Structures are given as structure tokens and as C-alpha cells.
Amino acid sequence: MDFSLVELSDEDAAFQQRARTFLDTHVTDEVRRRDRDTGDNFDEGVHLAMGADGWLAAERAPESEGGLNRLRRRLWDLEKRRAQVPWVTAGTTAIVTGSVEKFASPEVRAEVLPKIDSGEVRLCLGYTEPDGGSDVATCKTRAVRDGEHWIINGSKMFTTGAHNCQYVFLITNTDPDAPKHKSLTMFLVPLDTPGIEIQGLRTVDGDRTNIVYYSDVRVHDRYRLGEVSGGWAVLMGPLSEEHGVVDAAHDGLQDVSILIHQGTTMATRVDRIAGILGQKGPDGRRPLDDRAVALRLGRSIARMEAALSAPHMFGRVALAQTMRDISPDLMDILGSGSALPIDTEGATDDGGAEHLFRWAPLCGIYGGTLEVFRNMIAQHVLGLGRPDYSQPARAKAH
Template sequence: MDFSRVELREDDEKFLAGVREFLDTHVTDDVRRRDRETGDNFDEGVHLAMGAAGWLTAELSSEADGGLNRLRRRLWDLEKRRSHVPWVTWGTTIIVSKSVRQHGSPELRQEVLPGLERGEIRLCLGYTEPEGGSDVAMCKTRAVRDGDQWVINGSKMFTTGAHNCQYVFLITNTDPEAPKHKSLTMFLVPLDSPGIEIQGIRTVDGDRTNIVYYSDVRVDDKYRLGDVNGGWAVLMAPLNEEHGVVGESADGLQDVSVMTHQGVMMATAVDRVTAIAAREGPDGRRLLDDTSVAYRLGRSIARVEAALSAPHMFGRVAIAQAMRDISPDLMDILGPASALPIDTEGAADNGGAEYIYRWAPLCGIYGGTLEVFRNMIAQHVLGLGRANYSLPAKPKAKVS
């Protein structure tokens, strides 16, 4: 790993200055406050401004098609993180847009893709079901063909951003008698279709997600992506991207892990606690003068650095687990005032450690639980075989 400082050319320095000016203009304290209050992880004003300025087109396009080159794409990503751009809905939109380009009919591509670049159309993920857990192939939401249309019934949990999106990338079961990976069909369903009901759910960290009900929802066949019962092939690439199972770029100009955003937030909280611990109190002493504080803080910093350096699925597990492990220590070091949330008078670190503590459980289930990813690493990287969750065999009765 190369930790040397990157020296930018003059034109790239100007590009960076322009990025910072744009983000500082549009991602204001008001935007960040509103995002904390709603938990949306999305701001339509910022998103439309990005579309009007061409940033969304630049992100969706390859360098050969007029998009950002590798260095400028990395600078753009880092500056968005620095500014705390509400980003989740755009992240799901990018993931789904690739499937629309690859598997959508010409009619569907024409309907959807131009609006993505303007920021007027956003896409969310309709995977998890209330009784399905992390196995998205255990899909019970039914799609039944009726002439040139499909009738969809079922429900989906954790459809984050649905209330701010125009379409959902929906996994359905179109053949209940077939094996689970051969019974799935993917659709891009317009969320303004009759029969769709979106209900908000607030998570413990303050974010909003949704449960979405589908009651006799009719969609034209043009909204189908890929073959009937061939949805698993359509779903694999978006799932791999969400899981972080992607190849490493030779130039290294990318996030090491798909959870790097969460890892950087954790590192920021640790830096803030470290600065407080190094500050002299009225008696001239510092928290760091207590050897137990110095030890626990040093251990936390080491865990964060190791987690941020871990690639792919390893980084996903390392970052989420580190957040769970160190956030209680950070709060304990700061004392009772660390339990006060952001923008609360008297909060020890303006709520940084408290937020990480509440966020940690969620980071361990995004896109699948930590246990799922540990099993994937065990099976696909270490070659340890599939996990066996069957009940232990009962001992045979003794014959007298």
C-alpha cells in the first residue's frame, strides 16, 4: 500500500477547487441539519443541482464517454464525503442503472436513463422481505403474468429511499414450484403505480427506511429486466457491488471497502475524542494521562486503521465490527456527557461517539449481516465449505 502524498497537476488542482466551491455552495449546514432531522440520506435540492451542473452525468459515464477520469472521480468522491453529501439514494440509483442499461428494453432505457442524469429519477432496491432475512432468494412476493402485464402482490422491508424514488428494482417470484434461484424475475416498478403503499420506519441511528406493500400492482412487461425466471443472473452484479465483491483497480484510486464511508465517519469520531483527551483540563491534567484511557484510545485507533485498510468483504466485516467494539470505549472515555446527541448543549464531542454507537448495529446488517459475510469469506475465500445450520442428530436409542 502506497501512503505517499499525491501531487496534483495544475488543472487537477483547479478541478478540485471547483468541486469544493460547488459543494460548499449547495451542501450547507441547513442541508445537513435537515438530513439529520428527516433521516432521509437524500436532499432533492442538492441532487437536482448536481444534475443541472453535469455531475450526475459525469458519474454515470465512463471516461471514454465524457465522464470523470479515475483521479477526478476519486477527488469528487472524497470531497462528497468531506462535505457529508446525503448520498444513499444516489448510491442505489447507480447500482440499479447498470442493470437497466444491460437488461432493460430500449423503451425502458429511454424512459428512465435520461432522467437519472438530470436528477429527476431515482432508483431504490426492493430485496428484503419481512420474513426473508438476508437470503434474498427466499422471495415470496409474487408476480403473475396477465397478458402483456404482470400482477404483483407482496411486501418488502428496508426499501431505503423509496419515498424519494420513482422506481424500485424489485425481485419477485414467478414460479413457486421451481428451485429458489430459478424462480425469480426482476422488474423496475414505477412507484406511483396504483396498489403501492410506502410506510416509513425510523431506525435506531435516526435514519429512515421503508416497508413497501404491493397489492394487485399491475405493470407492463416492458418493466421486466432480463428473462422470466432468470432474475438471479440480473441480480448477481448489483448484489456483488452492494456486497463489495468487486475487483481491485490497478491504480488503487478507489475505496478499499464498500463500507469506507462508514469507516471514515468512525475515524472522524475517534479523531475528535483523541483531541478532547489530549486537551488540558482546569487542573492541568489530560484524560490521556490516565494509562487506561491511553491504552483504550490507542487500541481503538489501531482497530480503525486496520479496518480501513482491509479490502472488499474483509473491510466490510472489519469496519462494522470495529464500530461495534470501539464505540462503547469512546463514550466511556468521555464520560456521561458523551450520551448527549449532536447539537445538544453540553455534548462532550457534539454527539460524535453517541452517533457511532447507535449506528454500529445497523452497519452490521447493511446488505446482509456480518454472519452472512463471514460465511461468504469462509466458503469462497478460505474454501471451508458451506455452513451447516441443521439440528444435531439425535443419538440412537440403546437396544436392551
């Protein structure tokens, strides 16, 4: 990793200021409050403003075609994070767009890509099934060919953002008798197609996700991405990006790991807590003057700093596990007022630690559970064998 500072030219500094001014204009306190209330992690007004001002097109286009260069892309991403832009639906759209560019028919590319740039079209991920767990290849949602169309039946769980999107990147099973990785076909399904029902679900941290039902959904073959039963090849790029299984860039201008957004939020909350614990009370003493408090806070900060420095898959595991481990300790240090949520009178740190405590379990299952990623590290990085989940053999009775 390269921790050296980047000196901005006058032009790049002006770009940063332009980005900051745009975001401060559109990402208001009202936007952030509304996002907390809805749990959507998306604001259509902000997203459409980004499209109208050319930011979304600049994100997608390569530098040679007028897009952002590496430094300006990094500046833009950091400014969005500073402004707390509601981000999840824009993120799923970005993950899928590459597969649309590479595998979609010319008609679908012409239909979808310009409207991604304008912000009118957003894309969500139709992967997990209610009884499928983290293994997306165990897909039971069926797509059966009917002439130039496909008939799709099944359901998908945790399709976050579906109610704010126009298309879903959908895994289907087109050959139930084939091995699971050779039975999949990918579609980009318009979400206004008859037979699709979206039902909202609230997670423990207040976010909204969805379960989506597909009942005799009729989709034209032009919305197929890639070859029939060749969906695994289409899926691998977006899956790798979501999992954070990507090589580090040569210039160091990338996030250290895929969960760095969540990690940065954790760091901001911990900094606030440290400030509170450093303030003098009516008796003139600071909570940090208690050596036990200082030890526990210091231990939490040390763990957090180590997790923030861990790369790709390691960082995904380290950040999520650290959030799970330190949030209850921080709440305990702060006292009973830390159990109150944001914007509540008497909340010790305006609900920061309480939100981390509720958010931590979700961070441990985004894109797959921590156990899945630990197994991936064991197998693909450490070279260990596959886990054996079979029941142990029973000893024979004598």
C-alpha cells in the same frame, strides 16, 4: 494497495476546486441539519443541483463519452465525502443504473436514463422481505403474467429511499415450483403505480427506511429486466457491488472496502475524541495522562486503523465490527456527557460517539449481516464447507 501520493496537474487541481466550490455552495449546514432530522440520507435540492450542473451525467458516462476519468472521479467522491453529501439514495441509484443500461428495454432506457442524469429519477432496492432475512433468493413476492402485464403481490422490507425514488429495482418470484435461484424475475417498477403503499420506519440510529406493500400492482412487461425467471443474472452485478465483492482497481484509486464511508466517519469522530482527551482540565491534567485512558484510546485507534486498511469483504466485516466494539469504550472514557446526542447542550463530543454506538448495529446488517459475510469469506476465500444449521441429533434413550 498503493499508498503513494497523486500529484495533481493544474487542470486537476482546478477541477478539485470547482467541485469543492459547488459542494460548499449547495451542501449547507441547513442541508446537513435537515438530513439529521429526517434520517433520509438524501437531499433533493442538492441532487437536482448536481444534475443541473452536469455532475450526475459525468458520474455515469465513461471517460470516452465525456465522463469523469479515474482521478477526477476519485477527487469528486472524496469531495462529496468531505462535504457530507447525503448519499444513500444516490448510491442505490448508481448500483441499479448498470442493470438498467444492460437489461432494460429500449423504451425504459429512454424513459429512465436521461432523468437519472438530470436527478429527476432515483432508484431504490426492493430486495429483503419481512420474513426473508439476508437471503434475497428466498423471495415470496409473486409476479403473475396477465397478457402484456404482470400482477405483483407481496411486501419488501428496508426499501431505503423509496419515498424519494421514482422506481424500485424489484425481485419477484415468477415460478414458485422452481429452485429458488431459477424462480426470480427482476422488474423496474414505477413507484407511482396504483397498489403500492410506502410506510416509513425509523432505525435505532435515526435513519429512515421503509416497508413497501404491493397489492395487485399491474406492471407492463416492458419494465421487466432480463429474462423471465432469469433474474439472478440481472441481480448479480448490483449484489456484488453492494456486497463489495469486486476486484481492486489497478491504479489504487478506489475505496479500500465498501463501508469506507462509514469508516471515514468513524475516523473523524475518533480524531475529535482524541483531541478532547488531549485537552487540559481545570487541574492542569489531561485525561490522556491516565494510562488506562491512553491504553483504551490507543487500542481503539489501532483497531480502527487496521479495519480501514482491510479490503473488500474483509473491510466490510472489520469496519462494522470495530465500530460495534470501540464505540461503547469511547463513550465510557468520555463519561456520561457522551450519551447526549448531537446539538445537545453538554454533549461531550457533540454526540459523535453516541451516534457511532447507535449506527454500529446498522452497519453490521447493510447488504447482509456480518454472519453472512463471515460465511462468504469462509466458503469462497478460505475454501471451507457450507455451514450446517440443522438441529443436532438427539441421543437415543437407553
